[in-house]
Amino acid sequence: MRQLLLGMEEAGLSLSSQQPGRMARVSTSALxxxxxxxxxxxxxxxxxxxxxxxxxxxxxxxxxxxxxxxxxxxxxxxxxxxxxxxxxxxxxxxxxxxxxxxxxxxxxxxxxxxxxxxxxxxxxxxxxxxxxxxxxxxxxxxxxxxxx
Missing domain, CATH: 3.40.50.300 (P-loop containing nucleotide triphosphate hydrolases)
Structure with a gap:
């Protein structure tokens, strides 16, 4: 089972189903x-x-x-x-x-x-x-x- 990481506490982080500890960065203008x-x-x-x-x-x-x-x-x-x-x-x-x-x-x-x-x-x-x-x-x- 893959864990859904919620990176809402830091600007520019997206929701990701990647490996734990690896968050995808997105442009804040794309939010x-x-x-x-x-x-x-x-x-x-x-x-x-x-x-x-x-x-x-x-x-x-x-x-x-x-x-x-x-x-x-x-x-x-x-x-x-x-x-x-x-x-x-x-x-x-x-x-x-x-x-x-x-x-x-x-x-x-x-x-x-x-x-x-x-x-x-x-x-x-x-x-x-x-x-x-x-x-x-x-x-x-x-x-x-x-x-x-």
Whole structure:
């Protein structure tokens, strides 16, 4: 079995299935953004806030970490407990009517990675827009949908 090495802590490293210890270097201009979708249940053990440290590990370019969600405030002690006391994290309230426009604006700035707790149904068209904008801006987006 081959081990997949994740070199996310150092800029310019790519995912590789090479031998352990041998990472392929790629140009930082070749780095692209990504869209990852996650479904969480209301009472499940994994909640969106638990994904912020994972997103911070992708933060080789020292971008802001944006958390877009409805009415889920953060506090300093929570960030400290997650090991994010020194990371630039911003929470923005998200509402159903303006969520695509807000995501587009954040991605157009190109200075953050983000977690989005999507409200309602996500259309294929909306998904494609977010995927293209993430790719173009070099941002990693984790899009979360809640299911009962």
């Amino acid at each position: 692209r953004g990504s869209l990852t979708e996650v479904i969480v249940s209301e009472g499940g053990a994994i909640q969106p806030m638990h994904l912020l440290p994972m997103l911070a590990q992708c933060n080789a370019h020292k971008r802001w970490l944006m958390w877009l969600s409805p009415h889920r405030p953060m506090n300093k002690s929570w960030l400290e407990s997650m090991g994010l006391q020194h990371s630039p994290v911003i929470h923005l309230d998200l509402c159903n009517d303006t969520q695509l426009a807000l995501c587009s604006k954040v991605l157009a700035a190109g200075n953050s990675h983000m977690i989005v707790e999507w409200q309602g149904e996500l259309s294929n068209h909306e998904r494609q827009i977010i995927r293209q904008q993430a790719d173009q801006s070099g941002s990693h987006v984790v899009l979360i949908q809640r299911r009962p």
